[in-house]
Amino acid sequence: MSQYIAPIRDMQFVMRELAGLDAVAALPGCEEVSADLVDAILEEAGKFAGGVLAPLNWSGDQEGAKWNNGEVTTASGWKEAYNQFAESGWTALACDPQYGGQGLPKLISTAVMEMWKSANMAFSLCPMLTTGAIEALMLRGTDEQKDMYLPKMVSGEWTGTMNLTEPQAGSDLAAVRTRAEPVGDGTYRIFGQKIFITYGEHDLTDNIIHLVLARLPDAPEGVKGISLFVVPKFLLNADGTPGARNDVHCVSIEHKLGIHASPTAVLAFGDHGGAIGTLVGEPNRGLEYMFIMMNEARFAVGMEGLALSERAYQHALQYAKDRIQGTELGVRGGPKVNILHHPDVRRMLMSMRSQTEAMRALAYVVGAATDMAHLHPDDAVRARNQAFVDLMIPVVKGWCTENSVDIASTGVQVHGGMGFIEETGAAQHLRDARITPIYEGTTAIQANDLIGRKIAREGGATIKAVIAEMRAVLAEVGGVQDEAFAAIARSLDSGIKALEEGAEYIVATYGQDIKAAHVGSVPFLRLFGIVAGGWQMARAALIARQRLGEGGGDEVFYRSKIVSARFYADHVLPQAPGLAYTVVNGAAGALALSEEQF
Amino acid sequence: MSQYIAPIRDMQFVMRELAGLDAVAALPGCEEVSADLVDAILEEAGKFAGGVLAPLNWSGDQEGAKWNNGEVTTASGWKEAYNQFAESGWTALACDPQYGGQGLPKLISTAVMEMWKSANMAFSLCPMLTTGAIEALMLRGTDEQKDMYLPKMVSGEWTGTMNLTEPQAGSDLAAVRTRAEPVGDGTYRIFGQKIFITYGEHDLTDNIIHLVLARLPDAPEGVKGISLFVVPKFLLNADGTPGARNDVHCVSIEHKLGIHASPTAVLAFGDHGGAIGTLVGEPNRGLEYMFIMMNEARFAVGMEGLALSERAYQHALQYAKDRIQGTELGVRGGPKVNILHHPDVRRMLMSMRSQTEAMRALAYVVGAATDMAHLHPDDAVRARNQAFVDLMIPVVKGWCTENSVDIASTGVQVHGGMGFIEETGAAQHLRDARITPIYEGTTAIQANDLIGRKIAREGGATIKAVIAEMRAVLAEVGGVQDEAFAAIARSLDSGIKALEEGAEYIVATYGQDIKAAHVGSVPFLRLFGIVAGGWQMARAALIARQRLGEGGGDEVFYRSKIVSARFYADHVLPQAPGLAYTVVNGAAGALALSEEQF
Structure with missing residues (x-):
């Protein structure tokens, strides 16, 4: 361990x-926000x-979450850890103060989130999904919905889930079939099955607030006919406490390669008359x-x-x-x-x-x-x-x-x-x-988003600006008379050129031959990540050098940072030109076989 | 499934x-050997x-091998499959006909071995380890040892194991501590613990023949004081049948990431007076x-x-x-x-x-x-x-x-x-x-072997000859007027140059700065593999083109082969120059940190 x-x-x-x-x-x-506050956090x-x-990470993996007749028991120690997590206020860190949050900036919550995920990824998924549900309600919930759910979700008293995937609707959410039928009193009855629902059922809290994608009757086909609903595991009493059990049930949990302690639920909505939910935002x-x-x-x-x-x-x-x-x-x-x-x-x-x-x-x-x-x-x-x-x-x-x-x-x-x-x-x-x-x-979905919506749609404007920033850092690195910095400059230079070559290809090809552009999309994403990482490591090395020159201490840290940046330049950045070659030249071979030839 | x-x-x-x-x-x-025989096999x-x-692969993984009080039970269906495997003569394929083998060439047993490993890797490890033990006995066993063990190992009636690793002796076998004490009658009593013994205990056969590394009394320290012994699970009766239980026992089996159905045993030798074995070959x-x-x-x-x-x-x-x-x-x-x-x-x-x-x-x-x-x-x-x-x-x-x-x-x-x-x-x-x-x-051990014994020791003579063969193929590919072949030639050309650059660096550096050479060893191995694969794919493409020109049929296969070679050239070979850069330039950054800086 x-x-x-x-x-x-x-x-x-x-x-x-x-x-x-x-x-x-x-x-x-x-x-x-101050440096001292950040250090204390x-x-x-x-x-x-x-x-x-961290001590629960391995034991949680070995024990896993257990399903029994619709109930899910988390691993030993999980409940105590969750209670302590919520009581310490960690669930509320980045949330709106109006609902009990601490309203800290993303930069701080990012560092804290890294710690949860390093220590125990399976545990961290529970607050992470809750944050997603909180954001959905903050974004488009009615005041009534916000008042009903947000304070207890922010405090960690209840958790939240996101219900998107169905067996036939994974990457393609247009295929969602779950139905929502208006009852007439402002509520809806939800019918359907959702899969891969992280912490869709568990024993950590006395309510779970599900955000669910479903179709209204007569909704248009495809992505423009999907609405968002909030469906609590227990309907709320007038005083806001959990009341009657809603008709959403955990049919099973998955037997997975990893994150064993994070229950991945199959949820059945409406097997017994309909799960009651309310609409979030506008229909469709x-x-x-x-x-x-x-x-x-x-x-x-x-x-x-x-x-x-x-x-x-x-x-x-x-x-x-x-x-x-x-x-x-x-x-x-x-x-x-x-x-x-x-x-x-x-x-x-x-x-x-x-x-x-x-x-x-x-x-x-x-x-x-x-x-x-x-x-x-x-x-x-x-x-x-x-x-x-x-x-x-x-x-x-x-x-x-x-x-x-x-x-x-x-x-x-x-x-x-x-x-x-x-x-x-x-x-x-x-x-x-x-x-x-x-x-x-998936990585392919990210890469599609990157080359389409984020690059081709605007003719590469933002990535060109980023490349210009990279070049400015390169100029600074190139001006340092030092063997390590010379090595960094050499690799960063060819990395930036490769990224630019790849970006130009994407911009030029996307409208002409979208399949060819897509063949290069994942290699391009990797190329971008490698070069962007090299850019930041070069910045880090420059700052480290400056600090060492100032003689303010922390020498071991700053010297190690320069070594790390140099290693990255010698071992990671050199992959960039090969990736650019593949982005630009890789389409023909990838697309040549007919389905029958496979 | x-x-x-x-x-x-x-x-x-x-x-x-x-x-x-x-x-x-x-x-x-x-x-x-004929094409017809090969096809039939x-x-x-x-x-x-x-x-x-193949149908047992997933069920075997889920069920795993089970240890109980020193006995190991293989997964359901394993024993029947093993019996059928042995009865069909598959254990004997590449073995010496003198001991019942079929004496088929390595090229054929290679293809057959690929099938076993694809179908069910955990199963395939049992005959694979037996083959290793057979080879050890063939190589250095006495005639008596060969007659006692080989016919039943070749027939699959018994299996074999290789006992090298101990807790403190993994990659460093010089640290082996298991002892062998001469009894005086030509046998030895073996004492010690071996770990990671594949199929070290199982229920598939009624004997298991262990090959064991151990030290004789007063043996020199290090690698030159290690001798090889054969230690059967059951000592043999005069008629060659299994008799008394030998003092080698399975203390536990490992709980592993994969190959669950292949029992990985901890074997205790000599906890009850000494496991009886005989020396294979010469001492030390x-x-x-x-x-x-x-x-x-x-x-x-x-x-x-x-x-x-x-x-x-x-x-x-x-x-x-x-x-x-x-x-x-x-x-x-x-x-x-x-x-x-x-x-x-x-x-x-x-x-x-x-x-x-x-x-x-x-x-x-x-x-x-x-x-x-x-x-x-x-x-x-x-x-x-x-x-x-x-x-x-x-x-x-x-x-x-x-x-x-x-x-x-x-x-x-x-x-x-x-x-x-x-x-x-x-x-x-x-x-x-x-x-x-x-x-x-490990890959590092392979890479050490590659750059040291296989390249630097002979000044790169063999790899230079291989590179010359690659160049001859490149010349042929470059002569073909075709877009796909032009793409293959382009990537193969830069791949070969990268390989040559890396090899020259290894030869030049190994004697001067062995640590620097070793930093590049694994990237160099990868570089070599990629380029050697590209070389063979280029050969394959040339042959496919020739066959298509001859019009002898099988067009789908040969056309697909050219596409595959081209894809490899566009997507895999372009990694070569970056790897060569790392081989040549990667040492300083990798070795700069002191232990305290980690």
């Missing part, structure tokens, strides 16, 4: 020096994550509402990629320090050493570490931009940041989650044979990570 | 047209693999014998990488054909289509397919070279082939197994959310594949 120690120093560095915590703190509504969250959640606009919230959810899943990578790195590093095997390379008859001495173990650990740092840097920068996009008084600044966030969300989601599978797999490899033994715990990270490139939109 | 249909057409193509089945059939001792093996072994040369056999074992694990990739591909392809989701890209309001229509699903499937074909081509070519190295009458031809085989074994092992993890993971991705559900079976391939880059020497 592995420990988790929140990487607070790196989080502070990224928040303060890369993501602009000061600028976020200067936003309207963020007056209370990180420290408390780190204690909770490492002390309460449910999918539109979902899309507005989707950025948040996709960002959060991207954070899972980062968080699992951090956890897998810590786990592998600890093993590498403890495991004695072989002697130092090139030393005959020397003493046995720990495997951290072996060059390939080093390479693996540096690969895990540098990519994790790059993902954190990029994700937090996007988190801070979200705050700017929401809160900055200047319209132009808000718009610019929103465009950046919109562009980067599919990259954060797709790149960080795909990376996490590779990084967790590398973590298994560092353990050698022990990595394959479940008790070691390294394999759990790989099993848990494997869902992240799938849910909240 | 997925079906497995042996890819007999591609196997035939690779054996006949790439690996030189005719030349193998012309070798002394292979007089009976492939067909029978394919029936057995698809009809008997056990590790040397192991290394001689290791090529075979490593090749076999490389085949697991290929085999699991094939299985994952078939599984994902079937799902993609069956799963209806969304409409054709660029067609508004069109009918729902299967996901094979979506460009990124195409890309994923082609990536799985083209890499699997490339691995098969390379592995079978190495298999045929093994036959040439063993059987060709001309010393120079034998030596040349042996050098090629020695060079390529770590590539086949390292590259195919690392690929299989990625490919099985891509298979999960093709399934979307269903891929994460265990009942789908796609996740099992990923879980099973994850052991392959670890056992029989």
